[in-house]
Amino acid sequence: MLIQNPISGQLVFPILECFHIAGFALSIGMTALVDFRLLGLGLRDETPAEIAGSGLWWVLGGLVVAVFSGFLIFSTDPDSYYLNWVFDVKMVCLVLAIVFNYTIHRKVVSPGASPAAGRWVAVASLALWLSVVFGGIFIASFQPPYK
Amino acid sequence: MLLSLAIWVQNLEFFAYLRGSSYTFPTILALHLCAISLFGAMIVATDLRLLGWAFRRSSIAAVVNQLRIPKRIGFLLAATCGFLLFCSKAEDYYYNIFFRIKISLFILVAVHALVFRASVYNKPAELDGPSGAPVRAKLAAGLSLCLWVSILCAGRAIGYVGVHAGEYRHFN
Numbered sequence: 001m002l003i004q005n006p007i008s009g010q011l012v013f014p015i016l017e018c019f020h021i022a023g024f025a026l027s028i029g030m031t032a033l034v035d036f037r038l039l040g041l042g043l044r045d046e047t048p049a050e051i052a053g054s055g056l057w058w059v060l061g062g063l064v065v066a067v068f069s070g071f072l073i074f075s076t077d078p079d080s081y082y083l084n085w086v087f088d089v090k091m092v093c094l095v096l097a098i099v100f101n102y103t104i105h106r107k108v109v110s111p112g113a114s115p116a117a118g119r120w121v122a123v124a125s126l127a128l129w130l131s132v133v134f135g136g137i138f139i140a141s142f143q144p145p146y147k
Numbered sequence: 148m149l150l151s152l153a154i155w156v157q158n159l160e161f162f163a164y165l166r167g168s169s170y171t172f173p174t175i176l177a178l179h180l181c182a183i184s185l186f187g188a189m190i191v192a193t194d195l196r197l198l199g200w201a202f203r204r205s206s207i208a209a210v211v212n213q214l215r216i217p218k219r220i221g222f223l224l225a226a227t228c229g230f231l232l233f234c235s236k237a238e239d240y241y242y243n244i245f246f247r248i249k250i251s252l253f254i255l256v257a258v259h260a261l262v263f264r265a266s267v268y269n270k271p272a273e274l275d276g277p278s279g280a281p282v283r284a285k286l287a288a289g290l291s292l293c294l295w296v297s298i299l300c301a302g303r304a305i306g307y308v309g310v311h312a313g314e315y316r317h318f319n
Contacts (some may be wrong), residue, residue, distance in 0.1 A: 033192060054201045
């Protein structure tokens, strides 16, 4: 256990959560700017490639902060996360979202890609990332009773 | 007066249901965070452009003008979810020091808008120049980032005071 449980009154847990939220909000939101553009909303004067290029390092930075703080949050009570099926679902969604983001999403954003494909990829991207957020919240709603 | 209003609100049938619900409350909380993610980044994108740290190939005017309406829609979504969460536990929130801090920070956001809207956000075309945005625009962007990050932290801290931390975290 790297960090004490929050019930013992440690300040570090809420601070980690703030980093976690700020990190994922930055990376998901910057990705969403590209997705909204693929759907014809928001920054319409820019190409999807330009928005993605500008957001590249902010997305990656936010992701690194969110994953690292998330790992520390996990380490406060690993067995309860391990036993929680919502946590498993969240991790699957997270891995899918990251892989999707750096493969199919990246391809569709590049210049010359089909706008029709772009719309479906944008919807899939938004759905994947937001399901990770939902997973994070619902971990607390399904505490394993057998712990 | 405010306290009795808070107690009245949270005893309305819908909010009493919301308070005790296993899934509706966390669903609204998750929507609150989704709205924060999607539209918080629009605030960040605007501010980063003003600071010259991102979207440098687009003009300031393009970024500020195109994100103005989406930002407002996003704020409305996040605020609506937040208002529902507040109403379901209004009495706790009334006493909660971090909720009071968060509301005070929103008042500062309004002050920020009063100070900078006329000279920065409503005149983005005048901010584009070879040497980047003028100091007042960068100041507005920096303060905006600080305010919103503080609001995020205060919002997260609300869940940690008042009731026993462990029990409260279960819902927050």
